[in-house]
Amino acid sequence: MYQLKINTNGVMSQLLIGESYRNMPAYLPENKQAIIVTDSHIRQYYHDVTDKYPVIEIGCGEQHKTIRTLERIYEALLGYNADRNSFVVAMGGGIVCDVAGFAASTYMRGIPFGFVSTTLLSQVDASIGGKNGINFGGYKNMIGTFSQPLFVICDTAMLATLPCAEFVSGLAEIVKVAAIRDAELFSYLERHVGEILNRDSDVLSHIIIESVKIKARVVEHDEREQGERRILNFGHTFGHAVEMLDGISHGAAVSVGMMIAARWSAEDCGLPAGSVEQIERLLERLGLPVATTLSAGDILQTALKDKKRENDVIRLVLLDNIGNAVVRPISVNEINDRLSRYL
Numbered sequence: 001m002y003q004l005k006i007n008t009n010g011v012m013s014q015l016l017i018g019e020s021y022r023n024m025p026a027y028l029p030e031n032k033q034a035i036i037v038t039d040s041h042i043r044q045y046y047h048d049v050t051d052k053y054p055v056i057e058i059g060c061g062e063q064h065k066t067i068r069t070l071e072r073i074y075e076a077l078l079g080y081n082a083d084r085n086s087f088v089v090a091m092g093g094g095i096v097c098d099v100a101g102f103a104a105s106t107y108m109r110g111i112p113f114g115f116v117s118t119t120l121l122s123q124v125d126a127s128i129g130g131k132n133g134i135n136f137g138g139y140k141n142m143i144g145t146f147s148q149p150l151f152v153i154c155d156t157a158m159l160a161t162l163p164c165a166e167f168v169s170g171l172a173e174i175v176k177v178a179a180i181r182d183a184e185l186f187s188y189l190e191r192h193v194g195e196i197l198n199r200d201s202d203v204l205s206h207i208i209i210e211s212v213k214i215k216a217r218v219v220e221h222d223e224r225e226q227g228e229r230r231i232l233n234f235g236h237t238f239g240h241a242v243e244m245l246d247g248i249s250h251g252a253a254v255s256v257g258m259m260i261a262a263r264w265s266a267e268d269c270g271l272p273a274g275s276v277e278q279i280e281r282l283l284e285r286l287g288l289p290v291a292t293t294l295s296a297g298d299i300l301q302t303a304l305k306d307k308k309r310e311n312d313v314i315r316l317v318l319l320d321n322i323g324n325a326v327v328r329p330i331s332v333n334e335i336n337d338r339l340s341r342y343l
């Protein structure tokens with residue numbers, strides 16, 4: 001097992017990679033009553049643990065990341081007489097963790113919570129950094145808080161039951177952190193594509209640990225995304241738009257978004273053409289898309305609705321080399337002129 005402590009504004013969160021979900025009870029604070037929030041898929045596979053606790057089950061999928069689900073969680077917490085002596089364990093992927101984390105951090109002005117993170121995407125991304133929330137008014141993650149879980153258990157063995165498309169979606173976030181911060185990890189990924197796709201446990205553990213370390217370090221320096229944390233949006237400005245328009249998985253859309261950003265970087269930041277090809281080749285070998293048939297106009301219009309826009313400028317995360325990200329403010333007019341070249 002690999003342990004990492006993450007300290008954001010004096011709040012400690014413990015990340016446990018390679019720990020078994022069956023050991024979750026050992027991390028519960030003394031004298032706290034645990035209540036598990038999960039979804040039906042996960043409960044079906046991992047009921048050996050969920051059966052031992054009161055359970056709140058939510059629906060599967062992004063369409064359940066709503067205020068209605070939140071309301072149902074509050075109602076169930078009340079039904080279980082949850083109070084400040086209660087502890088919420090979110091056992092699931094990014095959706096369960098985001099919604100349950102938000103419910104716990106607002107119920108009675110906040111009760112403590114922890115995560116057993118069950119998807120590759122949530123292990124390397126969603127469960128680290130303290131962002132939680134729900135979708136609202138057609139916008140993703142519109143309502144939420146910054147609030148850190150006491151612990152995050154990333155049991156790599158749980159990834160064995162993950163559907164292939166979900167697994168591949170998570171790989172995109174690993175390529176992302178390698179591209180923005182860690183050329184060595186990028187090259188490791190290139191050398192181990194076969195083992196990764198076979199879900200070799202040693203290789204998976206290595207890439208999850210390295211990715212978590214990168215995200216944890218970035219978030220520790222900038223929990224509230226005033227500066228450095230922005231680099232984690234690499235591939236996401238246009239990726240989110242592609243996700244909304246095309247309905248493909250988050251990781252697949254981010255993969256397309258990373259390729260747009262990489263091609264842009266070659267023109268603006270001197271990212272060598274060979275590096276653009278390397279990124280494209282790696283994503284393709286991992287089973288991720290590298291282009292879209294959507295129009296530049298549609299992508300831009302959708303991206304402009306993104307809450308991260310500041311006036312008429314979008315901060316694009318670009319690369320000057322594999323392993324080094326730079327943030328460039330680009331005007332909407334310029335994006336309009338250039339975007340179609342990079343699709």
Ligand SMILES: NC(=O)c1ccc[n+]([C@@H]2O[C@H](COP(=O)([O-])OP(=O)(O)OC[C@H]3O[C@@H](n4cnc5c(N)ncnc54)[C@H](O)[C@@H]3O)[C@@H](O)[C@H]2O)c1
Binds near residue numbers: 061062119120141158
């Ligand atoms: N908070 C953050 O910083 C952050 C970062 C990135 C993404 N997110 C959010 O994460 C969400 C996506 O998360 P996700 O990709 O984990 O999706 P998800 O939670 O919907 O899980 C994907 C699917 O896999 C199933 N599943 C989960 N674990 C399983 C397992 N071990 N075995 C079998 N089936 C399993 C789930 O039931 C679901 O059907 C999005 O809503 C996104 O906004 C949040």
Ligand SMILES: [Zn+2]
Binds near residue numbers: 236250
């Ligand atoms: Zn993402």
